[in-house]
Amino acid sequence: MELIIQRIQTGSTKTLKLKGILDISTSSIIEPYLEELDSIERLIFDFSELEFIDSTGIGSIMNAIYLSKEKNFKLAFHGVDEMTHQVFETVGLYHILEEIHKEDI
Amino acid sequence: MYFDNFTFHFDQGTPENELEKSLQREINLARNIQTALLNGKTPKVEGGQVSGNSLPARLIGGDYYDFYPLVNGKIRIVIGDVMGKGIPAAMLMILTRGAFRSAAESTQGPGETLTAMNQAIYEDLRTLKSFVTLFCADWDPKSGTFTYSNAGHHLPLCIRGKSNTIEELPKVKGIMVGGLPNQIYHEKSIQLEDLDMVFFYTDGIIEAQNKEGELYQITRLKETLLQCKEKDVKEVEKAVIDTINHFTSGVPQKDDITMVLLKVFDSKADITSFNSPIY
Numbered sequence: 001m002e003l004i005i006q007r008i009q010t011g012s013t014k015t016l017k018l019k020g021i022l023d024i025s026t027s028s029i030i031e032p033y034l035e036e037l038d039s040i041e042r043l044i045f046d047f048s049e050l051e052f053i054d055s056t057g058i059g060s061i062m063n064a065i066y067l068s069k070e071k072n073f074k075l076a077f078h079g080v081d082e083m084t085h086q087v088f089e090t091v092g093l094y095h096i097l098e099e100i101h102k103e104d105i
Numbered sequence: 106m107y108f109d110n111f112t113f114h115f116d117q118g119t120p121e122n123e124l125e126k127s128l129q130r131e132i133n134l135a136r137n138i139q140t141a142l143l144n145g146k147t148p149k150v151e152g153g154q155v156s157g158n159s160l161p162a163r164l165i166g167g168d169y170y171d172f173y174p175l176v177n178g179k180i181r182i183v184i185g186d187v188m189g190k191g192i193p194a195a196m197l198m199i200l201t202r203g204a205f206r207s208a209a210e211s212t213q214g215p216g217e218t219l220t221a222m223n224q225a226i227y228e229d230l231r232t233l234k235s236f237v238t239l240f241c242a243d244w245d246p247k248s249g250t251f252t253y254s255n256a257g258h259h260l261p262l263c264i265r266g267k268s269n270t271i272e273e274l275p276k277v278k279g280i281m282v283g284g285l286p287n288q289i290y291h292e293k294s295i296q297l298e299d300l301d302m303v304f305f306y307t308d309g310i311i312e313a314q315n316k317e318g319e320l321y322q323i324t325r326l327k328e329t330l331l332q333c334k335e336k337d338v339k340e341v342e343k344a345v346i347d348t349i350n351h352f353t354s355g356v357p358q359k360d361d362i363t364m365v366l367l368k369v370f371d372s373k374a375d376i377t378s379f380n381s382p383i384y
Contacts, residue, residue, distance in 0.1 A: 066231075095280050
């Protein structure tokens, strides 16, 4: 299984649409996309075609959260299915995102 | 080179294989170290039985469990899952173990233990862009109270021995260790009764896949636990592993699989039976 990332830029908003599996075998694919996140105001992860995410994949999303703080852009998750939502909720990913950006206020 | 699930074997004979042989020795030693630390002595608990088992997907893994007997007769239990797999995860598992052992000694409850652990290893985990999910609990055999705290881990299942029901423990919020600094982990408690069993697990169990790509899922786990709830902890462990193996039927294990069991017995009844004269 693999991960295909589609990049869509609309003004200062960048969308990364993830298709397939984000796990230990594919997480390195997302890294270059995260490195080029300069001069944007908003990043959207579109998970609507994501089939599976493991802890390494969650680590990649965590990196994007910390990057959003460092590079001062907003981050949003779209198309999160019930299973992924449960995983994000359990590990505390939503809470981390909220806390990281609360510090900006 | 081939791998037989226990040891890496490298082709031998040529001088250029010296480095590989050395690597083989080191990997196997690392595995031995992890196995010895992970599968240490399981403590005997008054009024109950505890047991743990971990099956790494690779030679070594990033799952972790531990028992820490406390001076007041309680036992502190922890289960965790380090981000990733293999040697990098195993190194961080050892870091986590050290933090748990040190925190368990100096903290009053599972919430404080997780708070101290996050305080101790947060910076290291952030530097390494990693995290660990942990669930920690104290079992008090005298009062029957099971007090727990959670850092982003799956909540254990509680199998009620007398009513033939199974339930997830009531939710207690808490994020993964390594996610944010200065976290306070809260606690909840439930009352355990005779023949109740608590099953702690990592996601390698419910995410085990068969040939069709289907997941084992919590439904199958619950069915298995209900079917064997009257068995002792080692037999329950075996039953869970057997049903996973039956379900996956040869598909290689993708993630580390770890479980911890606590089964409660009426200690007073046990003591009476031990003291009864043998005719």
